[in-house]
Amino acid sequence: MTVESTAGRKPRRTTAKRAGAKKPPAPAAAAGQPELVQLLTPEGKRVEHPEYSIDLGPEELRGLYRDMVLTRRFDAEATALQRQGELGLWASLLGQEAAQIGSGRALRDDDYVFPTYREHGVAWCRGVDPTNLLGMFRGVNNGGWDPASNNFHLYTIVIGSQALHATGYAMGVAKDGADSAVIAYFGDGASSQGDVAEAFTFSAVYNAPVVFFCQNNQWAISEPTEKQTRVPLYQRAQGYGFPGVRVDGNDVLACLAVTRSALERARRGEGPTLVEAFTYRMGAHTTSDDPTKYRRDEEREAWEAKDPILRLRAYLEAEGIADAAFLAGLDQESEELGRHVREAIRLMPDPDTMAIFENIYADGHALVDEERAQFAAYQASFAEEGN
Incomplete structure (x- = not known):
């Protein structure tokens, strides 16, 4: 069973505007602070x-809200499954739903995505069955989906390498004469990697049609952003010769608008753009992390007040776009998704404990063979003790 979003898959521009007073301008940036593109306040x-x-x-707005709610529910189920021993690890996107859904819905079907390991919302937008994501974290597959089917590359665990992959792919797209664009996702921590710097250089020199989408969730595991850079991350693009923009990463409308603009710029042959989505990781870096060791509860509470889902819901309710029937139906759909995920994980096989030694060297290796034998003996020792 494939579960994916259908509402709002390709948000279209509409000419009809809602009646009422003209929208006020976004608040100006505070003195000395970087500009933050925002279309929906907290x-x-x-x-x-x-x-x-x-x-x-209205339908498109409800679609964006549905996407974020269901993505968060799937993420919560996956976290719970890891705690129950069903997954080896999980990287939660809690708090980053607007950045991922907004940017994901800005993409055309022929655009290509290079994710990290946390882009569950973007995967949802690309039509990837969410249960396929679980297989990788359970250790029963090497990705679980065909990248060519959804133009969504397999998850990348190596920090920052996907920026180079995206740049090379985008250079190829340009040489083929296609008008599609490429987007690479990475975090604030990955922005410090040499691979990302090299990707910036090559993309600028070759005018590659690529968008670098950095989700600045304030923490690279336990390292705060201020320990990584002396300037706002989006300003780094200036040194490479292409534009950068900081967007409110908890504002799904702003993320959609900014990403769409950057993608259109790339398609016009105007080269790369760096988008810094200023957001917050409300959970742990992964389920092996304990964020209470390095950040204060007050910090999380301040960001919870900017919750991307509550923000859009407040707007939809105030404008009469989301009624009780819609919200109740979405709650039921959310429960069905959670049940589907739980049932799917029970049908997955246990990981093959010896598979870790496969696909390392094409012709085998003496050291790997020795390690395989040692591990097999170790595993057999438990069976002997049980007898």
Whole structure:
């Protein structure tokens, strides 16, 4: 069974505007602070931006809300499954739903995505069955989906390498004369990697049609952003010769508008753009992490007040776009998704404990053979003790 979102798959621009007073302008950046593109305030108030705008109909807005709610539910189920021993690890996206859904819905079907290991919301937008993501973290497959079917590459665990992959792919797209674009996702921690710097250099020199989408969730595991850079991350693009923009990563409308603009710029042959989605990882880096060791509860509470889902819900309810029937139906759909995920994990086989030694060297290796034999003996010792 494949579960995917259908509402709002390719948000279209509409000409009809809702009746009422003109939207106020977005608040100006505080003195000395970087500009933050915002179209929806944390209180759910619609504002305008002089360079980025978007006009979506009620169905499209409800589709974005549905995407975020179901993505968060899937993520919560996956976290619970890891705690129950069904997954070896899980990297939660809690708090980053707007950045992923907004940017994911800005993509055309022929665009290509290079994710890290946390882009569950983007995978949802690309039509990847969410249970396929679980197989990789359970250790029963090497990805679980065909990248060519959804133009969504397999997850990348090596930090930052996908930026180079995306750049090379985008250079090929340009040479083929296609008008599609490429997007690479990475975090604030990955922005410090040499691979990312090299990708910036090559993409600028070759005018590659690529968007670098950095989800700055404030923490690279336990390292805060201020320990990695002396300037806002989006300003790094200036040194490479292409534009950078910081967007409110908890504002799904702004993320959609900014990413769409960057992708269109790439398709016009104007080269790369760096988008810094300023957001927050409300959970742990992965399920093996304990964020209470390095950050304060007050910090998380401050960001919870900017929750991307609550923000959009406040706007939808205030505008009469989401009624009780819609919200109740979505709650039921969320429960069905959770049940589907739980049932799917029970049907997955246990990981093959010896598979770790396969596919390392094409012709085998003496050291790997020795390690395999040692591990096999270790595993057999438990069976002997049980007898």
